Amino acid sequence: MSQQITPYLWFDGQAEEAATYYVSVFDDGRILNVQRYGEGGPAPAGTAMIVELELNGQRFIALNGGPQHTFSEAVSFHVSCREQSEVDRLWKQLTADGGEPGQCGWLKDRWGLSWQIIPVALPEMLGDSDPERAGRVVRAMLGMQKIDIQGLRDAYDGRD
Incomplete structure (x- = not known):
């Protein structure tokens, strides 16, 4: 069975940077998928929107959602x-x-x-x-x- 509950982390433009860093910190870390903003989105086209990562078997999702939440x-x-x-x-x-x-x-x-x-x-x-x-x-x-x-x-x- 796949992981049923996944932590979803809200970033202000640093989701990909943070995910890349976290997978370098933990021995069994990896980026699973990156979805990027297209033209007309709230961030420049090509900017990571959602980054899925795994740290020691635990899946996380990082979102570039903006400055509203910390x-x-x-x-x-x-x-x-x-x-x-x-x-x-x-x-x-x-x-x-x-x-x-x-x-x-x-x-x-x-x-x-x-x-x-x-x-x-x-x-x-x-x-x-x-x-x-x-x-x-x-x-x-x-x-x-x-x-x-x-x-x-x-x-x-x-x-x-």
Whole structure:
């Protein structure tokens, strides 16, 4: 069965640039299709109207819809990472060229789209049945922008 729900991202002229960038960031990313505006459209002929892309098996659609709508933190994309090196790489790439680091693993990319770059170890530690251990992890996380797995483990084990 094909993907039934697809995130639809509204851009102001940067849909193709953003899609091209996103597929370069994720190892299994690819552009699936680009539909372009024709003569008499709201953008110059040849400008991308809709860009369909896939990131790690998840399909997205990017639309050049104009300046009427912008992204907010009300919607974000959660990326599960196995290793610190993956957290570091994604954080660096997605905050590059005007992106903004946030708290607790959240960031905004240069287009204002919010991402959560979260190691799989975080929810595992937060779900510990020992409330003291989980609490130490929460306190450590609240002091972080980019999540540091070793910092979380140190807090988890009481070495904070």
